[in-house]
Amino acid sequence: MLNYILRRLFVAVFLLLGVAIVSWIVIQLPPGDFATTYETFLMSQGGITQEEARERADKLREQLGLDQPQWKQFYDWITGIVTQGKFGYSFAYRRDVGELIKERLGYTLILALAAHSISTVVGIVVGIYVAQRKYSLSDNIASVIAFVLASVPRFWIALVIIYMLVFTFNQHHITSFFSPEYVLAPWSWAKVGDFIRHTWPVVFIAGLGGVARNMRVMRGNLLDVLGQQYVTTARSKGLEEGRVINRHAVPNALHPIVAYQGTVLPYMLQGEMEAAIVIGIPTLGPLFYQSLVNQDIYISGGLLFIYAALIVLGNLISDLSLSILDPRIRYT
Template sequence: MLGYIIRRSLYMIPVVIAISIISFIIIQLPPGDFLTSYISQLSQSGQAIDQAEIAALRARYGLDQPLYKQYITWVSGVLKGDFGYSFSWKRPVADLIWERLALTVVVSGVTMLFTWIVSFPIGVYSATHKYSVVDYILTFVGFIGLATPTFLLALVLMWIAYSQFGMSVGGLFSPEFVDAPWSLAKVVDMLKHLWLPVIVVGLAGTASFIRTLRANLLDELNRPYVVTARAKGLSEGKLLFKYPVRIAMIPFIATVGWSLPGLISGEGVAAIVLNIPTTGPLLLNALLQQDMYLAGAFIMLLSLLTVIGTLISDILLAWIDPRIRYE
């Protein structure tokens, strides 16, 4: 296992390099660049365009250089901790990312815990009481959760909270705490607003996990080893959680590779609707405005977390399922 982990860690280096090259090329594929979009905005607003200023900006940001030189400059800076300069925000990319990263991790982390805590017991109960009234109700609710778009659910819950309870639930803070320094009162205010994005983002994932766990557990409960263990007098609780549930949890473990980048990217559409200052809307804005350094830093970060998450998933799968051997 140790040798496998070392080999996989070494394989990650060329994979991340290849992903960074492809990502940088994709960002550059649309015609023009940030300055082209900037000039177009000035023209639409009727403002005068100073060609000398445009040329100076193009030279300053290296946009007049070949694509491979821009990539080398960017990667060289990343290795030194400098992710470049955001054209649209006129600030260093590192400051923008770290500024929103904490809130994104809090929202996504609580959502992931909510998804696991809710879906696991419901999925187990639904599988062990199949075709019961409760199972049908949970199945119906699960399908509703899978079919409802996150932005629509966000709008409905915001309307209910405002019309029925008089609560303004947009954003993560009340107006008086938006620009206030961090304090215990601001943390409490954030917790009061946190329930809505957690429910909105977590509902679809919860419904999906319930259906997956139920299907896998039903398949495992009919295996010969379960029938044999039950015939030998093993208690139902010990039989259920020591063997079938352990195997049925494999899809949960396998999704760690997707969960880590999800902690950073968040649910972009829901974040925009709910006006949450996370990194998802920032990434979308960077892609729309061709802010190549900001978009490239996000894609690099998400790609690295995906590769790391996949490695963690493989290690956990080998630990939880003795049938998996990497030697």
Template sequence: MIRYIIKRLLYMIPTLFGMSLIAFLIIQLPPGDYLTSMIASMTQSGQNVDPAQIALLRRIYGFDDPIYVQYWKWITGIVTRGDFGHSFEWNRPVSELIWDRMGATLSLSIASLLFVWAVSIPIGIYSAVRRHSISDHVFTFFGFLGLAIPNFILALTLMYVSYRFLGQSVGGLYSPEYTGAPMSWGKLLDLLAHLWIPVIVIGTAGTAKLIRILRANLTDELHKPYVVTARAKGLPEHKVILKYPVRIALNPVVSAIGWVLPELVSGITITAIVLNLPTAGPLLLRALISQDMYLAGSFILLMGVLTLVGMLISDILLALLDPRIRFR
């Protein structure tokens, strides 16, 4: 196992290099650059554009350099100094902007992931064991309902319910009096009071999908010979179900970590915009629209890193969970 992990870590180095190159080229594909977008915005608002000032900014920002020179400056800064570049729109280091948003993004996404697992695993097991019962049909109905309702519609509905019937301020993760205040018990409790809406909205679709997957896999496992043999030997029913079939049926839950980690950055963008959440998704969208190449490229590279880390974690957990999987 240790040898496998070391090999995977070594393979990640050229993969990350390729991802960084692809990410930078993707940002360069649209015509123009950040200054082009800024000039268009200034022209639409009726402001005068000074060609001499634009030429000076192009030299300062390095837009006149060839693409490979811009990429080399960016990647060497990341590798040697941990410098992801400078955001043109925000006029701040990219690393500061990323880490400012990652705290809220991680807390929200991890809470949503725990919510998905806490709800979907028990319901999936129950639906597989009590297949075609009334409870199973009820859970199936709500599962399809969760898949069908768009996240932003559910977010608007819960915001109305929270404001109308609970008297709670909506939008953001804190009440106005706690915004910008140092962390305290009062602010933590206020965060928990606001966290339930985005957690339910983000976790609903994932919960519905995971229930269906777990139910189908466990149903298939419950009819295999080793389960029949365990029952014939007189093992209690809860041991027959939980000891082996559930472990094997949980493989999709564990393997999903590979795509869950990138979702921490980009997967909740629409929900974050509707709920006015200070997460990374809206910042990435704004960077792509304004062609802020260093900020957008760093976010795309971060998603690639999270994908590789998630795949490595899921492979290791699968080997520990399923005795049939071995890395030799």
């Protein structure tokens, strides 16, 4: 097992390097750079001529190193990550990218993990329930709800929730983690409640698609398992139905769910990103969006690199979890 983990980590190094190269190429595809955005800003807001704006943009481009060849910029960026743990310098925020990500990563992971946990538990429980009632009224209702949850755009749900919070429930502060009186206050149960009151829409929206998917996957897998011979044998021996389901059928039906966990966290981060951008919660989502708009390449590249690392780590954890869940699975 240890050799398998070491091999996976060794391969992950080259995989992350490949992801970094592709991410760098993708974020360089739009025409222009941050200095071009700055030039446009000067002409629209600064009231200066195009020649003056271009001259200032060229000076800024030279100052930030954007006039260097692309391979040189990428080499300096990836070398800083490997040797110093630094993701570069943000042109728009004029701060270290690592500090910007660190400030928001904790809250982002809390919201994404909360959405993931709720969607997994609810989806599995509902999937087990409806699988035992194939084609019943509850099964059909759950299927329709799952289809709707998987189809409705997250941004639209976020807009509806914003409207309800503002005009129905008169909530005045929806674009922050806390109300003004709790921003600098020490942690307490009241502050935790205020945090939940501000962030539940993001968790709810990010988890909707996960509930639908987990329910459908669990239902389908459990129905397949219930039709196998060893389940029929267990029933013929007189075992209680609940024991047959929970002890014999469900563990084997969980394999695809566990394997899916390797990619679910970036998926939840994506759902959190869409909701946070619309609602305005200061997580990694709005930061990533603004970096793409401003062509702040080091923030965009750093976040894509982190997402890739989460997928690699998640896949490794899911593979190890499968070996624990099913003793028949062994890695050499």
